Amino acid sequence: MQLWNGRFKKELDEKTNDFNSSISFDSRMYKQDIDGSIAHASMLAAQGIISAEDLSEIVKGLNEIKTEIENGQLLIDPNTEDIHTFVEGELTKRIGAAGKRLHTARSRNDQVALDIRLYLRDEVDSVYEMLTELIGVITDKAEKYASCVMPGYTHMQRAQPITFGHHLLAYAEMLLRDKQRLADAKSRMNCSPLGCCALAGTTYDTDREMTAKALGFDGVCQNSLDGVSDRDFCIELASALSIIMVHLSRFSEEIILWCSWEFKFIELDDAFSTGSSIMPQKKNPDITELVRGKSGRVFGDLTALLTMMKGLPLAYNKDMQEDKEAIFDAFDTVKMCLKTFIPMLDTMTALPENMRKAAAGGFINATDCADYLVGKGIPFRDAYKTTGELVALCIDKGTTLEDLPLEDYKNICTEFDEGVYDAINLDNCVNNRTSLGGPAPENVLKQVERVKELNK
């Protein structure tokens, strides 16, 4: 039997009921629904709208329902319309008339808007904590590999020498911004829609501030139409989650490359790699490929939410029921990815000799060679051209700038002397890059401290 049975002469068609129902995906909000109802009933009693006896029966009944759902004693009926209907129906079955009074001065429209905010608030906290943990793993590794020289790339071509610690810290910066975005979205969504009712408030003398305070909100939604039909927070959160997935996906892509025999910069722990059913030699970075792949799901969830909302007139429309599957999927996916990504990264080992070998082979000290000539008073543009000629010579001779004899240097430019070898030494190139935000080991260690402080 539906909640809205008075006006109707027939039961709802079975297929329509299945189509209309959201119980299969909103039952996960049972706790929030019950907490919201307890706060609402307490307010109704405080305002003299229901009696103290009704309140105590309601609270007792709702708490029993919560415990029984938690311990598996009470199964949520998959044929009910949604979690709100189920809880109210179950309460009324148990306590009769008092249960029927619970919905005074409330609608499912403000109820669902409330439940989803309460639910997502906790979800934000858990992703936030996971990001904190991930940043912690990154700073530990960055500290360990602060002076591990590797090639830095642009266009996927070896460009200039950096340190592995420096490279890792770039991800820490992205993830710190991700945390800020989540916290920011949370602060905006943390206001209570309860008491907006169906769309137009109520004639009862309710106290919206009281329920908002009881439920840990910073304030109340100030316009009842907006309160019930705002889903900005879902869009904002899906957007923040999408950006997190962009970052995890880029990181994953690099890990996949680094694991390949062409790079072999890192080794993933066996516990976080998979084999092939046919090729015995294979050790595959499946986790990172899945993270990269799953980013598409989360972007899809964001697109679904934007599209679902864009043409909706005020106030509530049933389209909005679609918010939950999308935003829940986005959170589930991000959490699932982080849960495996964090220990995978934690157990990853770097192979510094291979990184150094790659850094030594690709003329990544050419800029330093040019800078050396600038130090001798040659304008940068000319120094750049001279170094280009040296690189071409090295390529012809099949050698590197480090191994090119001084004679060859001098033939191209008389300003060169023995000092050039110090200037293009990889460790020096990296150690001297002390400009703010640069890869020098001393910078990396300073940045590790800064990131740790911000990550507290």
Ligand code: ARG
């Ligand atoms: N299951 C609905 C949802 O998720 C609850 C609100 C229903 N309100 C209504 N007027 N039908 O959006």
